[in-house]
Amino acid sequence: MNSLIFASLLLYAASQTGECITGGNEAAAHSRPYMASIQWNGKHECGGFLISKQWVMSAAHCFQDGRTSGFKVVLGAHSLSVAEDTKQTFETTAVYNHPDFSISNYDNDIALLKLNKPVTESDAVKLVKFGREKLSNPLESDTVETAGWGSLNNLGGRPDKLQELSITVMKRILCGRGDYYGVKFTNNMLCAADRKKDTCDGDSGGPLLYNGIAVGITSNGGKKCGSSKKPGLYTIISHYTKWIDSTITK
The missing domain is CATH 2.40.10.10 (Trypsin-like serine proteases)
Structure with missing residues (x-):
């Protein structure tokens, strides 16, 4: 690669990373036991959070491309890649987007996911x-x-x-x-x-x-x-x- 182009790319990357979640920090492991990773084909797509033993709340726009099944919901995770024994993985039996969700301005952007079975509550999996x-x-x-x-x-x-x-x-x-x-x-x-x-x-x-x-x-x-x-x-x-x-x- 031309050294000038490579240097330009590095400069662009540096300028972009300043406009991001630079103020965030890694959470203490399992300190937010209600957090859900909603995954498609093993890849994290959206977040969610556990509100009852069989329901996760999320955003309606995450499910607007016709995919309302085939998702995995992973609870009890800190690392997405490590096979933590705290993890519990579920299928979704139903996804309910708010009927008045608007894709044009994201008004009423709320969804509820029903898990295929109740969670087992633990230190790493709790309701909020x-x-x-x-x-x-x-x-x-x-x-x-x-x-x-x-x-x-x-x-x-x-x-x-x-x-x-x-x-x-x-x-x-x-x-x-x-x-x-x-x-x-x-x-x-x-x-x-x-x-x-x-x-x-x-x-x-x-x-x-x-x-x-x-x-x-x-x-x-x-x-x-x-x-x-x-x-x-x-x-x-x-x-x-x-x-x-x-x-x-x-």
Whole structure:
């Protein structure tokens, strides 16, 4: 390869990795026992989180390409590649996307996956409480947490071990500005990020946590992770209490 081209590629890579989840850290192994890796053909595609012994919550846009079966859900993982004895792997018997999910702006981006059998709870596999109606959602400037196995940078580099991140809820009026998300930013969403701290490709479907409760679902941000005007978008779970309750009783 021409040395000038190679040097240019290295410079491009260096500039891109600054706009990514640089603020994240590897989580302590199994410290987030509700985390799920949703996999297709053995490859991590999206995140999710365990809300009952046989149900995982995730994002509807993860299942918009016609694939509603054939997924594996892996719980109890820290490393995706290591054969950890804490792992429990499940088939999905049903995937329920919210009926009003909009692919154009990712409104109502919530999905529920039914596992083929109940989980065996352990130190590495536990339920997480999720936001319901009348629950106090985080306000602007509040610190929230998220986690996932998504890309570490805009070049698509994926971690093997679970990463976690603390970020700040942003002002709604800011996220609704035309140079941010404009009219695509709805009442069912909140946005959260900090400088060079953001979720990225592959984190979709994971939880946004406030005081240990899952209050949001990682949805969709800009094409470039860490972009100051395209912060991460999260579906507000408490807006869907009735739909969740009716679905998990099926």
